[in-house]
Amino acid sequence: MHEIRVHNTLSGKVEPFVPLKAGVVHMYTCGPTVYDFAHIGNFRTFVFQDILRRFLRLRGFKLTHVMNLTDVDDRIIANAAAAGVGIREYTAKYVEAFYADCRTLSVESPEHWIRATDNIDEMVALIQKLQKKTYTYDSEGSIYYRISKFKDYGKLSKVDLSGIQAGARVDNDRYEKESARDFALWKAPKPGEHFWETPIGAGRPGWHIECSAMAMKYLGETIDIHTGGIDLAFPHHENEIAQSEAATGKPFVRFWMHAEHLLVEGEKMSKSLGNFFTLRDLFGKGYKPSALRFALASVPYRRQLNFTFDGLQQASSSVERLRNFAARLKNEKFPAGRQAGMSERIAKAASDFDAGLSDDLNTAQALAAVFDFVREANIAMDKGEFRKDEVKPAQEFLATFDKVFAVLEDNDAEKLQALGYDTGSDQASDAEIEKLVAARQAARQRRDFAESDRVRKELAERGILLEDTKDGSVRWKRK
Numbered sequence: 280m281h282e283i284r285v286h287n288t289l290s291g292k293v294e295p296f297v298p299l300k301a302g303v304v305h306m307y308t309c310g311p312t313v314y315d316f317a318h319i320g321n322f323r324t325f326v327f328q329d330i331l332r333r334f335l336r337l338r339g340f341k342l343t344h345v346m347n348l349t350d351v352d353d354r355i356i357a358n359a360a361a362a363g364v365g366i367r368e369y370t371a372k373y374v375e376a377f378y379a380d381c382r383t384l385s386v387e388s389p390e391h392w393i394r395a396t397d398n399i400d401e402m403v404a405l406i407q408k409l410q411k412k413t414y415t416y417d418s419e420g421s422i423y424y425r426i427s428k429f430k431d432y433g434k435l436s437k438v439d440l441s442g443i444q445a446g447a448r449v450d451n452d453r454y455e456k457e458s459a460r461d462f463a464l465w466k467a468p469k470p471g472e473h474f475w476e477t478p479i480g481a482g483r484p485g486w487h488i489e490c491s492a493m494a495m496k497y498l499g500e501t502i503d504i505h506t507g508g509i510d511l512a513f514p515h516h517e518n519e520i521a522q523s524e525a526a527t528g529k530p531f532v533r534f535w536m537h538a539e540h541l542l543v544e545g546e547k548m549s550k551s552l553g554n555f556f557t558l559r560d561l562f563g564k565g566y567k568p569s570a571l572r573f574a575l576a577s578v579p580y581r582r583q584l585n586f587t588f589d590g591l592q593q594a595s596s597s598v599e600r601l602r603n604f605a606a607r608l609k610n611e612k613f614p615a616g617r618q619a620g621m622s623e624r625i626a627k628a629a630s631d632f633d634a635g636l637s638d639d640l641n642t643a644q645a646l647a648a649v650f651d652f653v654r655e656a657n658i659a660m661d662k663g664e665f666r667k668d669e670v671k672p673a674q675e676f677l678a679t680f681d682k683v684f685a686v687l688e689d690n691d692a693e694k695l696q697a698l699g700y701d702t703g704s705d706q707a708s709d710a711e712i713e714k715l716v717a718a719r720q721a722a723r724q725r726r727d728f729a730e731s732d733r734v735r736k737e738l739a740e741r742g743i744l745l746e747d748t749k750d751g752s753v754r755w756k757r758k
C-alpha cells in the first residue's frame with residue numbers, strides 16, 4: 280500500500296493525507312442547490328468525491344461524510360415565491376431527482392444528507408458568535424461579515440484584496456473574485472419571500488453561513504477534507520473559512536480538494552450554446568449510466584475534463600471490455616494449476632492500481648493498471664495459458680477495482696427503468712443470458728439441435744453474440 284497524497288488547495292501542494300483522528304475521516308461536500316436538475320458538470324464533482332470516499336473506505340478508513348442540499352438560496356427563495364409555494368414544496372422535485380441521479384450513477388450516499396432548512400438554528404447561533412466577536416455589522420436589516428477584520432481572508436483562493444474598499448458590500452451569494460467584499464450572513468426579508476423569525480431578526484441565512492454551520496455541527500470545528508467544484512473556492516469556501524475560523528479560532532479544514540471544470544466538446548457548457556446536459560438528457564439519448572460514470576471518473580479530478588460523445592462511446596466500450604473479462608473469468612473452463620508469473624502479474628496490477636489512486640487520486644493511472652492487466656490476461660486466455668488457480672486472485676483484483684469505480688455490475692437497464700426510461704425488453708441481464716447459454720449447451724449435449732438453434736437465435740435477437748471455444752465452453756458478448 281502506498282502513502283496517500285492529495286492536492287490541498289490551501290497550500291497549493293500535494294501533501295501526505297493523514298486524518299486528525301487515526302482511522303477516521305471527517306469529510307464535507309457542498310451539495311447541489313436544488314432549484315433545477317443537476318448537470319453533468321455538477322456530477323463530475325460528485326463522482327470525484329464518490330471515488331475519493333470509496334478509495335478511503337477501501338484503504339480502511341471509517342468515514343463520516345456529510346453532503347448538504349442547499350435549499351435556501353436567492354434563486355430558490357425567489358422561484359418559490361413566484362410559484363406561490365413553500366421552499367420544501369418547491370424543492371421536493373429536485374431533491375428527489377438528485378437522490379435518484381446519485382443512485383443511477385452509483386454515487387454512494389454519504390453518512391449524512393442534510394438540508395439548510397433543517398439547520399437554521401445552528402446558522403443563527405454561529406452568526407451570534409460572530410456578532411459577539413465583532414466580525415459583523417448591521418445594515419438595513421441584514422447582517423454582514425467584515426472581511427477586513429479577518430486577517431487570513433483570501434488564503435484559500437489567493438484573491439487579491441488590494442484596492443478593495445473597506446465597507447463595500449455584496450448581497451448576492453455568488454460573485455466574482457474582482458468583487459471581494461463584505462458579504463451577507465443574514466438577509467433582511469423581501470416582500471412576498473420566505474423568512475424566519477429568529478433572535479437576530481427576521482430574514483434568511485446567506486449561502487456561505489449555511490455550510491459553515493452545518494459542517495461544524497456534524498463534523499466538529501476542524502474537519503479533515505472539504506470537497507467541491509473549483510468554482511466554489513471563491514467566494515464560497517473563502518467565506519466558509521472566514522466565518523468558521525473567526526468563530527472558533529481553530530483551523531476549519533485541513534485538506535481542501537477541488538475538482539476542475541468540465542467542458543463539452545471543448546466549450547464551456549451553457550444553455551445558450553445548446554451543449555448543456557443533465558443526466559436525463561444523456562440517458563434519453565440512449566447512453567448508459569455506467570458509461571457516464573466511467574467517463575466522468577476516468578479523467579483525474581484536477582484536470583479539466585473535456586466531455587465528448589466520442590469519449591462517452593469509448594467509456595461504454597471500456598466498461599464492456601471489463602464486464603466481458605469478468606464474464607470470461609466466471610464462465611470459461613481453464614486448465615488446472617498455475618500459470619508461471621501470473622500471480623505476480625496480478626499482484627503488480629493491484630499495487631499499480633493502489634499507487635495511482637494514492638497519488639492524488641490519479642484515476643487515469645489506476646485505470647491503466649487495470650486495462651494493461653486485462654489485455655495481458657485476455658491474451659493468456661486466448662493462448663490457453665491462463666490457469667484455474669489464477670481465477671480467484673484475478674476476480675479479487677477486479678472486485679477491488681469495482682469497490683472504487685463501481686461499473687462492473689450489469690444493471691444499467693434496471694437503473695434506467697427506475698428513472699422511468701423504457702429500455703425495451705431486449706436488454707437482458709447477465710443472469711438471463713447465462714441461463715439461455717446454459718440451456719443451449721444442454722440442448723447440444725443431448726443432440727437436440729433444433730432447440731439449440733432456437734436458443735442461439737433468441738440470443739442473437741437480444742443482441743448477444745456467442746463464440747464456441749476450443750475447450751467446449753461458450754463465451755458471449757453484447758453486440
Ligand SMILES: [Zn+2]
Nearest residue numbers: 309310490515
Ligand atoms: Zn457549501
